[in-house]
Amino acid sequence: MPLIPLPELLAHAREHGYALGYFESWDSYSLEAVLAAAHEERAPVIVGFGATMLDDPWLDDRGIGFLGAMGRAFVEGSDVPLALLLNETHSFEQAIRGIDSGFTAVMIDSHRWPVPEAVAAVSALVDAAHPAGVAVEAEFGSLPDFVDGQVHDGHAYLTDPDEARAFVEETGIDCLAVAVGNVHLLTVGTAAIDLPRLKAIDAAVSVPLAIHGGTGFPPADVAAAIDAGVAKFNVGTRLKRVFLDAVMANAGTWTGQESVHDLVGSHKDTDFLVAGQASITSTVRELIRLYGSSGRAESLLPKEVT
Numbered sequence: 001m002p003l004i005p006l007p008e009l010l011a012h013a014r015e016h017g018y019a020l021g022y023f024e025s026w027d028s029y030s031l032e033a034v035l036a037a038a039h040e041e042r043a044p045v046i047v048g049f050g051a052t053m054l055d056d057p058w059l060d061d062r063g064i065g066f067l068g069a070m071g072r073a074f075v076e077g078s079d080v081p082l083a084l085l086l087n088e089t090h091s092f093e094q095a096i097r098g099i100d101s102g103f104t105a106v107m108i109d110s111h112r113w114p115v116p117e118a119v120a121a122v123s124a125l126v127d128a129a130h131p132a133g134v135a136v137e138a139e140f141g142s143l144p145d146f147v148d149g150q151v152h153d154g155h156a157y158l159t160d161p162d163e164a165r166a167f168v169e170e171t172g173i174d175c176l177a178v179a180v181g182n183v184h185l186l187t188v189g190t191a192a193i194d195l196p197r198l199k200a201i202d203a204a205v206s207v208p209l210a211i212h213g214g215t216g217f218p219p220a221d222v223a224a225a226i227d228a229g230v231a232k233f234n235v236g237t238r239l240k241r242v243f244l245d246a247v248m249a250n251a252g253t254w255t256g257q258e259s260v261h262d263l264v265g266s267h268k269d270t271d272f273l274v275a276g277q278a279s280i281t282s283t284v285r286e287l288i289r290l291y292g293s294s295g296r297a298e299s300l301l302p303k304e305v306t
Contacts (some may be wrong), residue, residue: 003075004300006083006105008207009044012232012300019222022046022085022277023263023284024236026053029273031074033280041285042293047075048085050236052109056090064094068101081183081300082155083135087234091105092121093193099134101184111139111177112155115167121172126274130172141179143213146186158197161204168205175232176201185215185237190242195222195228210234214287222290231292235284243276244281250275 011019021262022087023045025031026178031047038045051059064086071084086098088109106129122138130134141159144151159178168176178201179263181193191213192229202209208231211217216239217225222233250272254263 003045003104003273004081004083005133006046006085009046009081009083010175010231011045012044012296013293014208014229014248014300016087016296017226018296019226019230020044020046020179020232020293021284021287021291022048022210022232022233022234023239023287024048024050024087024281026240027091028074030239030280031275033243033277034284035080036277037281037284037288038082038297039073039078039290040281042080042297043288044081044300045084045284045288045293045296045297046083046105046232047071048083048103048105050087051089051094051228052070052087059090059094062070064089064097065101068098068103072102079301080297081275085137087137090249091102093127095125096128098099098131099132103133103134105137105141105174107177109135109139111142111179112244115163119167119170122173126172131275135174136171137177137210138167138171138173138211138214139177139179140164141177143179143184145184146188146216149188151183151186155258158194159201165204168207174207175210176207177212177234182211182213183216184213186213187237187241189216189283190218191216193218193225195221195224198225198228198230208232214238219236219290226292234286239280239283242279246278246279247272 075082085105086103089095098106126136141154144153144156177267180198183191207227210232212234214233214235
């Protein structure tokens with residue numbers, strides 16, 4: 001199944017009243033887990049890798065090329081509609097490398113840059129990406145982070161609808177990530193979402209909206225957020241947590257007598273990492289249903305594939 005352009009996926013979600021999940025991966029186990037969930041739910045998804053938590057020297061050496069090659073190797077054999085995103089790069093140059101490495105959507109983590117600098121970088125990225133058939137997401141507004149049990153919001157600011165309109169018009173982006181009370185990395189409780197602000201942003205801009213910080217987004221507000229223009233939810237922290245919990249639980253059963261080759265990296269049922277993989281698949285399936293994207297794949301596939 002060929003990759004579907006991100007704007008096409010987002011437009012379909014908007015038209016049919018559901019949202020896509022961007023379920024962030026970090027290795028082959030996590031990527032395969034997301035793809036398995038999408039296949040089982042017959043759901044379109046956005047897959048990919050996030051640069052925010054990765055080491056810059058690793059990314060700038062051969063990391064982005066490696067991630068792009070691995071991503072393309074797995075997704076091009078899929079039978080559900082997909083986009084492949086390089087999320088929140090640290091620099092313009094890394095995003096450009098993402099375009100060259102086969103990603104179909106890219107994003108710079110520019111939400112805390114001075115607005116003129118962000119506009120300039122994102123506009124230049126759009127100019128480079130669109131001729132290559134690559135979509136660009138950007139964030140306007142800045143989310144607080146949940147670190148060490150506390151919400152740190154010293155640099156956070158909510159998205160202003162009028163300023164967001166100007167940002168979208170100046171840059172030409174395909175998707176706008178917004179700050180409406182959502183919190184990055186929130187693992188305790190849920191965020192308090194400003195739905196009226198979200199509706200006002202949707203009325204002001206011409207592109208689909210994205211919610212980062214999907215781990216702490218209140219499930220009860222998902223339907224209202226979709227009605228208010230959200231076509232994409234980002235989830236990463238929750239997936240790493242369930243993966244780690246499952247791996248640690250299974251590692252605790254090791255007696256020292258079993259072959260380490262069976263327990264680590266074998267892709268067999270005995271592999272501790274496969275236990276983590278299964279936990280991701282289960283979690284992603286739940287979120288796909290929550291976002292309403294389950295069963296939507298066939299209407300996006302070419303007729304000869306269905």
